[in-house]
Amino acid sequence: MADGTTTPGQRADAQRNRERLLDAARQVVAEEGTQASLRDVARRAGVGLGTLYRHFPTRDDLLEALLRVRFDELASLADALLDDDDPAERSLAAWLGAFTVGASAARGLPASLMATLGDPDSALHASCLSMREAAGRLLRAAQDTGRIRPDVDGTDLFALVNALGWITDQAPSIAARREHLLTLVMDGLAGPGTGQAR
Amino acid sequence: MADGTTTPGQRADAQRNRERLLDAARQVVAEEGTQASLRDVARRAGVGLGTLYRHFPTRDDLLEALLRVRFDELASLADALLDDDDPAERSLAAWLGAFTVGASAARGLPASLMATLGDPDSALHASCLSMREAAGRLLRAAQDTGRIRPDVDGTDLFALVNALGWITDQAPSIAARREHLLTLVMDGLAGPGTGQAR
DNA sequence: ACCTGAACACCGTTCAAGT
């Protein structure tokens, strides 16, 4: 059972460098987003640039190490919501809310997530895909109740919620309306209305 | 009446260089998106890098020269739709469709549009703002009929449609579902449904 | 094994020097 925080393979300064890199990356990504300068990460970690590449051959490898925990949490949240007693469309809304909050943890994250889904070789691919699938199960449960339109799938849903996460990052005035825009999209997921607004 | 295609101020090779730059920029932006390398543009135009900066001090100045015509067309389309005999919400849907098609003309365009709205000094600011305002008038007309929810404004609408344009650029599989996602958002704009999907 | 930093091929932006 690897716990993810230590890699007991070969040790020494390597283990310490890895942790320094992750600490630095956490800071830099929080400040600059997923497109942050890798040189900056190495610099802030007090480590040679080659060392960063040795530990994380790819930007996505680094992001994966930073983000997998959150992704897994979101996936299990979806499964937990699936089992609770709330109406399915409320569970779905709750999950989407949690996701959009997490998506704005780092600028550029929605773009990274979408790119990762299209690249099976990305280190982020697997966890991102399983997160989307967990959301898909929630969606299907809500569709079974007949209160969510049947002509959307998990891909549509994930696309929409990432689009929302993206737009929310483009301007503070829009970030302030995140909840509002989310309910609007949720209403769209519910299907055509009566035609009477409000 | 400046027609935008010629700048009769001082001429000579300057005028020709300007046109070469625009031609090159059209190509490069079409291929690489709004974040295309400016060096590449100068190179393809067969012009020194400094010449590009002299004609277009800013990336947005260059984009403005490329895109203003389309923006203006979209703005007048909105006004034309406002005056036709179609139901207001159909006019709104038609405009949103036209916008999203135009928005996928160049990768990165939705991001440029959103950035531009927040920066009054951007060369794109004015035309982008007036486009949003034209859309806002369409929106209000549709709201007056009572078939579009009253608690959205032009900023929300523009944000949503740009979010759609962005997500559409992230994966071909999603681009294929653009119409579908647009109707979904339109349904959201119509307000809460009956609760019965479909 | 692991670390380091120079090296390479790119950027955007500025500006002295030319015509």
Place this chain on the structure above:
DNA sequence: ACCTGAACACCGTTCAAGT
């Protein structure tokens, strides 16, 4: 007036050289 390209300060990525 206008054009040019070197110069500067950055990138990402690789890899020879060190321990």
